[in-house]
Amino acid sequence: MPAKTKFEVKLGPATREAFGRALVELGRENRDIVVCDADLSHSTMTTYFAKEFPDRFISCGIAEANMTAIGAGLALAGKIPFVSSFSAFAMNKGFEQLRCCVAYPQVNLKVVGTHSGISIGEDGPSQMSIEEIGLACSLAGFVVIAPADEVSTKALVRAAAAHVGPVFIRTGRPKAAIIYQPGQKFEIGKAIELVEGSDVTIIASGLLVAQAILASDTLDAEGVSVRVIDMHTAKPIDREAIHRAASETGAIVVAEEHLVDGGLGVRVAQVVAETQPCPMEFVGIHDTYAESGQPDELLDKYGLIARDVVAAVRKVLARK
Numbered sequence: 001m002p003a004k005t006k007f008e009v010k011l012g013p014a015t016r017e018a019f020g021r022a023l024v025e026l027g028r029e030n031r032d033i034v035v036c037d038a039d040l041s042h043s044t045m046t047t048y049f050a051k052e053f054p055d056r057f058i059s060c061g062i063a064e065a066n067m068t069a070i071g072a073g074l075a076l077a078g079k080i081p082f083v084s085s086f087s088a089f090a091m092n093k094g095f096e097q098l099r100c101c102v103a104y105p106q107v108n109l110k111v112v113g114t115h116s117g118i119s120i121g122e123d124g125p126s127q128m129s130i131e132e133i134g135l136a137c138s139l140a141g142f143v144v145i146a147p148a149d150e151v152s153t154k155a156l157v158r159a160a161a162a163h164v165g166p167v168f169i170r171t172g173r174p175k176a177a178i179i180y181q182p183g184q185k186f187e188i189g190k191a192i193e194l195v196e197g198s199d200v201t202i203i204a205s206g207l208l209v210a211q212a213i214l215a216s217d218t219l220d221a222e223g224v225s226v227r228v229i230d231m232h233t234a235k236p237i238d239r240e241a242i243h244r245a246a247s248e249t250g251a252i253v254v255a256e257e258h259l260v261d262g263g264l265g266v267r268v269a270q271v272v273a274e275t276q277p278c279p280m281e282f283v284g285i286h287d288t289y290a291e292s293g294q295p296d297e298l299l300d301k302y303g304l305i306a307r308d309v310v311a312a313v314r315k316v317l318a319r320k
Contacts, residue, residue: 009210068090084111134266213228251313
């Protein structure tokens, strides 16, 4: 577990880009890997796979529900299919098929949503997926993953391919801050403690992991010892890490680029209530849709940057 160091934001590739590159690597290693896309391959980055393995790529057109059912059929035929579209389309348009064709029979389908959250920016609210973690977690038997950077995305896409059963992975459009060095090990359902701390814990996912580390730096300068945890897997969630954080630090802030209602924070709070109750605060999108705009401006306006995490920590410490 790394000691406390000053975090410098250096941008790496978007997590959607890392997903596309990981697919190609998997395709070279395993001929059972097949990919379906809903007419967005140049945006989801499945285009890399399509160019190298055209015989294992299916363009399903603008028909996410059908794409999901096709993917389920491929899984039942013994393939390891990845189906991909913008998260808003993959999850919302394909939800009935995800429930009936994938979750209920527990087929080995991997669903990857790109352009998640409000950081999609100018494309606007119709394409901003702020509900999909809650929706995916409601599907029985699904694994639900939200990686923070290039290294974690590539590793967790590999873990998803190796896992037998349905998986949803959330990826994003903007370049993501580099959190991990190559070679970092990841395990489904096992959180990673990035910063040691004893006064309060910030549990974050996706783009908010970097903001959580920046917040910990600000608070460290004020003498507040902040633990930072990357909860890359929302389901199955790392109950041990949450219980330990509640027991050892006595206060928790959850930070995510998702609706507070139904997101990672709700899942963390459930574990806290069941194991070790403590004060909690939540940084996320509060019962609203965003608007079209520059990604950084939107994250600022809707309270999803380090400043907001710092404010939540101060608030939870006052209740501790």
